[in-house]
Amino acid sequence: MDVMMIDALDNLGDDDFENFKWYLCKGLVPGIDPIPKAKLQNAHRRGVVDCMVDKYSDEAGKITVQALRKINQNHLAKTLESKLQKVQQSEPEERRNASVSVEDQPIQSDWSRPHITQSSxxxxxxxxxxxxxxxxxxxxxxxxxxxxxxxxxxxxxxxxxxxxxxxxxxxxxxxxxxxxxxxxxxxxxxxxxxxxxxxxxxxxxxxxxxxxxxxxxxxxxxxxxxxxxxxxxxxxxxxxxxxxxxxxxxxxxxxxxxxxxxxxxxxxxxxxxxxxxxxxxxxxxxxxxxxxxxxxxxxxxxxxxxxxxxxxxxxxxxxxxxxxxxxxxxxxxxxxxxxxxxxxxxxxxxxxxxxxxxxxxxxxxxxxxxxxxxxxxxxxxxxxxxxxxxx
CATH class of the missing domain: 3.40.50.1460 (Rossmann fold)
Structure with a gap:
């Protein structure tokens, strides 16, 4: 997924790349905190991808698609989305559909609110x-x-x-x-x-x-x-x-x-x-x-x-x-x-x-x-x- 995201960002001009980072700082998904501006201000394309993966985990690819659409890079967004779907479809059916077991994990005293996993x-x-x-x-x-x-x-x-x-x-x-x-x-x-x-x-x-x-x-x-x-x-x-x-x-x-x-x-x-x-x-x-x-x-x-x-x-x-x-x-x-x-x-x-x-x-x-x-x-x-x- 990281390589696909980097390929997409490598196709952005400098102005579009700055606008892409601006939307990440503003926040794209309700209920998920944006990436702090200080982390992205001087980050290159690979650094931005690293920040997104650290922040959004498995949702980083989907959020990249949303940000590309915000800056009107619809072709890049569609291409990346198609690549991500092919990767997902290549996974074993059991893995894609399995629910993460949370039943044996009691909430700890230091519990903090997680971000919400988005549906595909x-x-x-x-x-x-x-x-x-x-x-x-x-x-x-x-x-x-x-x-x-x-x-x-x-x-x-x-x-x-x-x-x-x-x-x-x-x-x-x-x-x-x-x-x-x-x-x-x-x-x-x-x-x-x-x-x-x-x-x-x-x-x-x-x-x-x-x-x-x-x-x-x-x-x-x-x-x-x-x-x-x-x-x-x-x-x-x-x-x-x-x-x-x-x-x-x-x-x-x-x-x-x-x-x-x-x-x-x-x-x-x-x-x-x-x-x-x-x-x-x-x-x-x-x-x-x-x-x-x-x-x-x-x-x-x-x-x-x-x-x-x-x-x-x-x-x-x-x-x-x-x-x-x-x-x-x-x-x-x-x-x-x-x-x-x-x-x-x-x-x-x-x-x-x-x-x-x-x-x-x-x-x-x-x-x-x-x-x-x-x-x-x-x-x-x-x-x-x-x-x-x-x-």
Whole structure:
């Protein structure tokens, strides 16, 4: 690959080569940091290739093609792309299609966010061709308008400050952007405000031109139950439901400041949000669902489904507390980012969630009674959802 890249750059004039370096410094791929200008300023062609391989690894060739197109060297770009595809096709089929195993690699204390591996056009075309009726067909990148909703509660009036939640918010915004979604982000909302933002999001006209959406809620949470001995009584429709707590929640002073998670599904249903009918809606919830430690000592005009194409992934099982590092954020979000970055180019979303679950199960930090097992919930995806990062 290095030789092919050097050959392409050797065919550039000096002005085009300087413009090529300028685009590398500016950044070409969402979610991947550009190469610092100081490293490229005086670099010759071979030095630039070395910097790109060091920075982008296996994606260096693809990024070279993108940069050549930016400077209108379309013939060189097409030639290089063709050479790279021939090299890829010459590899054994098993090697090209194999997913990198990440299941036995727990996140370490010095974990840092990796760059996201881009899907190849060849993989996307083959997947859609071979699974036409079993895969959600993505819209063209140049025309779609993907939206994602991200709500994070960090600072509460009465409840404990969610240390590390700001890092979760940063990581999720970065990941969703890298996956091609424009993120609507809100921080520190009451339950009523969360409900309003979800309903406003469901009404957005951009969903008509989208092919999918993400809704991510991160906050303190609990399962709402009647507590009449403390003077707190709720309507029957709220009982035993997962709730996201608003920033003013207090068990006795302000017990009604919460948002019922089930309301996401009704707000984004075919009835309330027809623009997302037959389009996948991914719900991610980072919140406690109780206070149990998690371990035990044992021995349209036509009829449509009112709710379809959802998949929800929650940070813990019902009744269980979730865990969060005060500096690095929650294990759940870190594992999602890590797995999506390394595997979203090759795996569909349920397999991505399975790998997150498998790695969290084996995480040695959860010792004794403190256990954390995420779970896929309320799934109604009849097809496979591939995110095809970069395409």
């Amino acid at each position: 056009q060849e993989f996307k075309d083959r997947t859609l061709r071979e699974n036409t009726n079993n895969v959600y067909i993505p819209q063209d990148k140049t025309q779609r308008k993907r939206l994602a909703l991200l709500i994070t509660n960090i600072q509460f009036e009465y409840l404990k400050y969610r240390a590390g939640a700001a890092r979760d918010e940063e990581n999720m915004e970065w990941l969703l952007t890298a996956l091609g979604y424009r993120v609507e982000k809100y921080t520190n909302l009451t339950g009523k405000a969360i409900s309003a933002k979800v309903k406003d999001f469901a009404a957005r006209s951009e969903h008509k031109d989208s092919d999918s959406t993400f809704v991510v809620l991160m906050s303190h949470g609990n399962i709402i139950q009647n507590n009449e001995d403390k003077g707190v009584k709720y309507e029957d429709r709220f009982l035993n439901k997962d709730a996201i707590l608003g920033v003013n929640y207090h068990e006795s002073k302000n017990p009604n400041d919460f948002f019922i998670v089930d309301d996401i599904y009704s707000s984004l249903s075919s009835e309330k949000c027809p623009a997302l009918t037959d389009k996948p809606k991914v719900i991610l919830i980072q919140a406690c669902r109780g206070d149990h430690a998690g371990g035990v000592y044992i021995q349209s005009d036509s009829a449509v489904h009112i709710e379809k194409d959802f998949i929800s992934f929650k940070s813990c099982l019902p009744g269980i507390a979730a865990y969060r590092h005060p500096d690095e954020g929650s294990c759940f979000i870190c594992y999602i980012v890590d797995v999506f970055c390394k595997q979203a180019h090759a795996d569909e979303i349920k397999e991505l969630f399975r790998k997150v679950t498998s790695r969290m199960e084996k995480d040695t930090r959860f010792t004794g009674l403190e256990k954390l097992m995420p779970c896929i919930d309320r799934t109604s995806l009849p097809k496979k959802l591939y995110l095809f990062p970069g395409l």
